[in-house]
Amino acid sequence: MYRPAGMFRRTPEERADQELSWRRTDQAFFAAGACHVLAWEFVARNPSYGVCAVWKAGEENPSHVIATDGTWAFDHDGWTLLDELLAATAAYEPDAAWDLVPVTSDLATFCAQNYHRPPELYHEDPRPRARAYLDRFPSRPPG
Numbered sequence: 001m002y003r004p005a006g007m008f009r010r011t012p013e014e015r016a017d018q019e020l021s022w023r024r025t026d027q028a029f030f031a032a033g034a035c036h037v038l039a040w041e042f043v044a045r046n047p048s049y050g051v052c053a054v055w056k057a058g059e060e061n062p063s064h065v066i067a068t069d070g071t072w073a074f075d076h077d078g079w080t081l082l083d084e085l086l087a088a089t090a091a092y093e094p095d096a097a098w099d100l101v102p103v104t105s106d107l108a109t110f111c112a113q114n115y116h117r118p119p120e121l122y123h124e125d126p127r128p129r130a131r132a133y134l135d136r137f138p139s140r141p142p143g
Helices: 012-016 018-022 026-031 036-045 082-092 107-114 126-134
Strands: 050-056 064-068 072-075 080-081 099-104
Touching: 012 018, 026 036, 026 126, 036 050, 036 064, 036 072, 036 107, 036 126, 050 082, 064 082, 072 082, 080 082, 082 099
Parallel strands: none
Antiparallel strands: 050 064, 050 099, 064 072, 072 080
């Protein structure tokens, strides 16, 4: 069962302290705080997938970033059917509509335009950590 990224939101202390945020579990780190880095690393390995932002209606910036081919999604929770991911996200936070928005820019541009931290501003470079996290999962969706 998919666990929405909202379940792993950083505390105010973790938002203020990059080292404290860095020390969270990999799943928490890539659910909230570095989901965009994980998505771009995933797409680098799987170019048939694209990066999409999960956007809560009325918010200025996206809440979560995933990789998807339109059927399957990959994020902090591994492989999930896209419809299940979106339904679980909406059920966890039902106070607003959610949109899935394709991202066509590169990571640096996305970060600059959407209030997301670029890799060089983390406590340590999150890209090697993202690649190691990806290695824990099958390279293809189940089935």
